[in-house]
Amino acid sequence: MTRPDVIKKVIELLQHLPGIGPRQAERFAYALIDMKAEAPRALGESLIALAAGVTRCQECMRVVETGHRTCATCADGAVRHLIVVEKDQDIDAFERSGITDTGFHLLRGFILGGPDDAMVRDRIRSLYARIETLLKNPSDASVEITLAFAATADGDMTAAYITKILEPLASQKLSITRLGRGLSTGSELEYADRDTIKNAFASRNKTL
């Protein structure tokens, strides 16, 4: 006498979520059973709505509602500062930090030297094209591209790669910038590596 098929199915499908193994899927399933029926039903309906209701902006690749070719920012076309990020959550991180008057350009990966690079290279080509368009139109306004990547070897390699690709566009009007390095919230000097301390020291700010 084992558990009903409907539970087995839920436990199996929950394991498609990233990082969820059989034990945690079981715990989720029994927690859902113990909620009022409205809760699993609402989650179920929201997932079906998600499956039908989202697509990606053809310019920046961020998630938009089905039926839109581009996001509102890309449709508007007035923004001249693009933040290039690795993944969807990074856009959310910027928006949570109140940085909202920029556009974005999503790579959906880093340059890692493997087969997935083809897709990322494609996104870099489309970044190149977006910058060319911005530089032409109007021809006298400046453009800024911020490479906003994790401070990791993969992030640094991808930034170096993109900087090299964009070199032909170098001009007074184009700035390519990178996020500042230093102590992040919670960092202790004792555990900080040499580069972090060097960067934090080099970018020290006057307080008096």
Added chain:
Amino acid sequence: MTRPDVIKKVIELLQHLPGIGPRQAERFAYALIDMKAEAPRALGESLIALAAGVTRCQECMRVVETGHRTCATCADGAVRHLIVVEKDQDIDAFERSGITDTGFHLLRGFILGGPDDAMVRDRIRSLYARIETLLKNPSDASVEITLAFAATADGDMTAAYITKILEPLASQKLSITRLGRGLSTGSELEYADRDTIKNAFASRNKTL
């Protein structure tokens, strides 16, 4: 320009799962978006089916398909060995271990000295009634009740409490048993506490 409402909804509802905070809910949501639409749809449908399709056995409280008053084992009534467990997952743990010729009795909690005890005490009263019925019918067959709880202070306290409650039923025909203690898979002596070593030594087995 922020994320579509349908994503916000999914991220909000996923946080009802135990142990899932906003960051992990975001990660789940974007992972679901990046799957083929069939995957979130299938999970969504399975959750709606779960909401409609399960209830609990009126005897042992394990989850059964909607429309059944009791599980197959309780309906049959032939089983004379009940394993008393704290929660749903414990039944699954026994079934995975190949222990399948017993019935179960789910407490859905431990005796912790708080307000939730009322529900657990209710389950202990219904255990008492189930044992009385088994002892009467037929009056000459033996009955075993195994208190299969975590080897924790809460588990031990609940076992002691139930043992005391069941004392009036004590007879040649009724055995109340508890799971054996000793080294569990992976245990190292260096990190084992005194009781574990004492129990493992006391219950040592002959191998030659």
Added chain:
Amino acid sequence: MTRPDVIKKVIELLQHLPGIGPRQAERFAYALIDMKAEAPRALGESLIALAAGVTRCQECMRVVETGHRTCATCADGAVRHLIVVEKDQDIDAFERSGITDTGFHLLRGFILGGPDDAMVRDRIRSLYARIETLLKNPSDASVEITLAFAATADGDMTAAYITKILEPLASQKLSITRLGRGLSTGSELEYADRDTIKNAFASRNKTL
């Protein structure tokens, strides 16, 4: 201007302790500097005393004070129950658990299939010889050998290996035993593996 050589030396030598890297060695060194001078001096003297003052029992290999050929138990020779363990700390674990009327036999390692096995095999040969002596003298008293190893693949393999080696000594008078398996203190059923649950169920105890 860097730190004095004496600190560098201490930080370097502390890194010989198992699991201690440069950061933790630094933390230890500065903590020692901030104690009253008696504390590092007392620790220093105790380490010098340790270097000069201990050796190992020629029978069971446990640590004894310099100048003794064997430990008190092995010198006495009356004990007929030997607990075979992997390492020094396991003996301490048994003594902490109040199991003190047995002798020990230290392997100083497990049979792992590598070059260190030679030393462990040597210890198993000396175990064989100790058992032979015990069985002869007197010839009518029984002997018990408990293989008290971690409940891990390495521990199990070593137990199986020793059991096979000792087979020629099999008789009514010799018991080879192993520690009991089951739930160890703190174990929860949900996280217990199949074998632990099977063993805990098979070795269940009557409480009423």
Added chain:
Amino acid sequence: MTRPDVIKKVIELLQHLPGIGPRQAERFAYALIDMKAEAPRALGESLIALAAGVTRCQECMRVVETGHRTCATCADGAVRHLIVVEKDQDIDAFERSGITDTGFHLLRGFILGGPDDAMVRDRIRSLYARIETLLKNPSDASVEITLAFAATADGDMTAAYITKILEPLASQKLSITRLGRGLSTGSELEYADRDTIKNAFASRNKTL
């Protein structure tokens, strides 16, 4: 029959090291016994040398060899840039990062609102006096004080407190600076808090 007193003594004294409990002290002790006798003896001698051989610079409080009133940098008096740090290891962190042409001023704690603050306040008073001396002599050279604290609430509060204390010294010639904030090595945007992203964005650097 328990372990020799000399081992018990070592295990007891090792537990004075920060973060070391009885199990790890045991592991250290048996590891030391298993090394060649020279190793525990060398560590023992280095600890005795440490107990006798170090004191603190009367100016900056860093550890120096016994017999010196001040460290070489403070004796020289030419350095006009002091880095104020919480603890000994922070000085090592700066030196490891190749920042060696500055002096230091060790607080040996943060302002936490408790009784230990008295000692830290004392160190801040002595910082004030050191700055006054530097500003007078010669009267036309500039002075920089870098508050190099962990990016934590305690570090920030201590920096704010010191900045306020030093306000009376404010002049063209004195800069009080703080370490730059941003992404530290290894940081991912997804896990960075709002302030870290805001700071990293505000301090972004041109790469092309």
